[in-house]
């Protein structure tokens with residue numbers, strides 16, 4: 216049976232028209248689901264009994280459950296269990312400009328980035344649209360405050376689950392629903408070029424972030440296997456087209472890995488690579504993990520790297536650190552849970 220949170224407003228309109236009902240019923244339903252946030256059809260008190268019975272027999276409602284929360288002052292990290300017992304995670308961050316949630320798009324990930332915990336646990340499956348929507352709804356219920364921003368930077372490669380991602384954006388962006396402004400939604404990709412080009416034709420002004428992490432092909436091939444398929448020159452060329460088409464600035468994420476990509480020469484090479492592209496670079500202190508040998512760069516190294524970018528007239532910021540204490544980097548909670556499970560097994 217289909218889950219109700221899989222449907223866009225126009226899908227629901229079609230459903231009601233097919234049933235011989237009025238189109239506007241879809242708006243009423245959207246408001247119950249996303250404004251009043253009820254968790255059962257029976258609570259939808261302005262719908263006729265027959266409509267509710269139909270909905271109950273045609274759709275399931277919630278499926279995603281919070282199984283663990285780690286809380287710090289400005290960051291809450293959620294572990295979810297899905298219907299098939301698979302686990303994904305999402306992180307809520309409280310900023311001065313609002314509350315943002317980082318959601319997952321896949322169970323595991325196949326991109327194989329060497330520094331990333333998510334890729335250590337291979338992709339099991341794509342998330343359904345409703346499983347992405349429900350991460351937001353469950354967190355909003357738990358946290359009790361409105362989520363104003365969404366970043367698609369959790370476990371998984373969003374462009375490897377493109378259709379569900381676009382559906383998700385359409386649902387959360389709709390004015391009758393969560394009404395998340397498209398400028399408040401950011402999708403991060405490791406650089407799947409055909410999807411970047413497709414994304415540029417969407418009718419939404421969603422932000423695009425690209426995980427770069429290296430400024431030459433030799434290094435990027437080593438740490439991000441996707442680079443062997445879409446090398447830097449092809450990626451940058453696609454991003455130029457993206458900027459031309461959308462008139463929007465691209466964000467690059469660049470994790471600083473000690474002794475790997477953080478030298479003065481790397482910074483100069485990076486500045487050269489992005490010259491002429493409307494972009495800014497987010498420098499990210501690496502969240503170290505037990506299983507991966509990479510180390511974070513020293514503070515002075517990060518500052519020097521930043522200065523060189525600035526001197527070369529590149530827009531750059533150093534990301535404020537969230538949640539390194541509670542292993543909030545992508546994939547870390549899920550992998551910790553599996554470890555806990557392993558420990559229980561050997562108990």
Ligand code: SAH
Pocket residue numbers: 326328330331332367368369370371372373403404405406424425426427468470499500501502503504544545
């Ligand atoms: N697959 C997408 C989105 C998920 S990863 C992508 O590659 O962009 C989200 C971001 O977190 C990426 O930039 C990723 O490289 C980064 N990341 C992964 N592990 C990290 C870690 N341990 N510390 C800091 N950033 C990390």
